[in-house]
Amino acid sequence: MTDTPDNPMDTSGTLDEALERIHLAGPEFEGLLSNHAPMAVEALVRHGQAPVVHRWFDRYSTRLEDMPGSTAPVTAQNWHEALGDIRRVADWTLYFERETADRPWRTVLAEWWPRLLPGIAAGATHAVIRVGHSVRTLLDGEETAPRVRELAHALGYWAARSQPLPELERLAPAPDAAAALDRVPLVAEQAGGIRNRFAQLTGFPDWPGQVPDGPAAARAALQELVRASTHRYATHGYGHPVMLVHAATAPNAVLRTLPALPDALWAPSLHAAWAASAAVTAAYAPREAAPVAEHQAPQDARELFARAAAHGDDHTIKFTDTALDVGDATALAAAGLAIELNPPAR
Structure with missing residues (x-):
């Protein structure tokens, strides 16, 4: 990143x-x-x-x-x-x-x-x-x-x-964060507010599986989750352009907080971040992926954020900030998509 x-x-x-x-x-x-x-x-x-x-x-x-x-x-x-x-x-x-x-x-x-x-x-x-x-x-x-x-x-x-998620079943393990997000079961009724949607959650893939071996491993897994969820917006963000930004910005908030926390809290933080990202995905993601449109984002990160600032939408600004943390071409394309899909501030 x-x-x-x-x-x-x-x-x-x-x-x-x-x-x-x-x-x-x-x-x-x-x-x-x-x-x-x-x-x-x-x-x-x-x-x-x-x-x-x-x-x-x-x-x-x-x-x-x-x-x-x-x-x-x-x-x-x-x-x-x-x-x-x-x-x-x-x-x-x-x-x-x-x-x-x-x-x-x-x-x-x-x-x-x-x-x-x-x-x-x-x-x-x-x-x-x-x-x-x-x-x-x-x-x-x-x-x-x-x-x-x-x-x-x-x-x-x-x-x-404070809103605890319902008790959830641990489903079959996934090999990486991207696969885990792809395997999250979507809620049956994607309608109504977030409380109604979260009440329908049943279980998430078992990722990252075993407790990470030390804080460095927990941080690496959390970085992987932020990258995967940001990339996934490029293909699935169209389903709910506002709410799906949180599948990336929530785990990134946890990642940003890790350096201020004792090492013993890093692994629990990773698992909570995964639950948050998976919950938003289950509640709002569409079933089908769309192609990544590479033209949606400029190669220059400064120019991309200037576009988000001019756009003015709060969710778009925050998601572009996270996409710049990830920093690769797919992340920048995801931010470009957010700028296109979310209505600009009036």
Whole structure:
């Protein structure tokens, strides 16, 4: 994989300014739609598009809703009862703001990651994706107050929306991630919302099989999954251009978080990422593959991301960011397809 951001340090201060604006809003709007602003803004800044960030957010923010009020504090004693209760999202956010103010953010993340990992499907996987963008920023640059606060908001959203997948059967093993994704049984009724679709899940191929031998093997398998799911969008993204981006962006968020986690959490993180990618695939993928149209993407990664930024759709920006992490011709073609299929921001 490649990762060659134009300016990951963001000496302009644009990212911190944007995050301060974003934190006035809640993590969802219009019922169940996730606030993608922190993720899209981080990707825009990272890939040299800081000058367009505030204009992009001005347009996007017209859809957002204020952060709801707090009801009762989440504490170390009562957090179990608040887990998965979206009505407590403000309580959760304040809890993680206190935690990250009192302790190093890596310590808080390491404590809560295994608690939240079973609910990786939270917010249609947007919660873990938001965490991944936040952690990448903290690892690559200065640990400013808005960036640490963004991690608190991301963890708070994940805790409030925690959604364990149903108990699933382990099906026959697959030799690699691409084959495993091809063998995921699709849900019988691909209609309705994501909760209805996830409720129909029955089982996934047993991949990667045995527990990886050490953190390096877990990381390599996760990289393979991100590559395979990104490539698969090039042939199957037409089935649901918005939702299928998450089959790649969710495991990539986990991959981005690994360096901030203890080694012992890398293998469980891989298995949770596989479950998330397989669940989205089962819920939204079409049965037939389409040919990969190589003309859909330019060879220059900078030009491709500039096209995604001009397109303006939040999902397209995030998926192109992941495709650039993978970096090969098929990944760039997949991003080009996302730009073509998803409606541009208005």
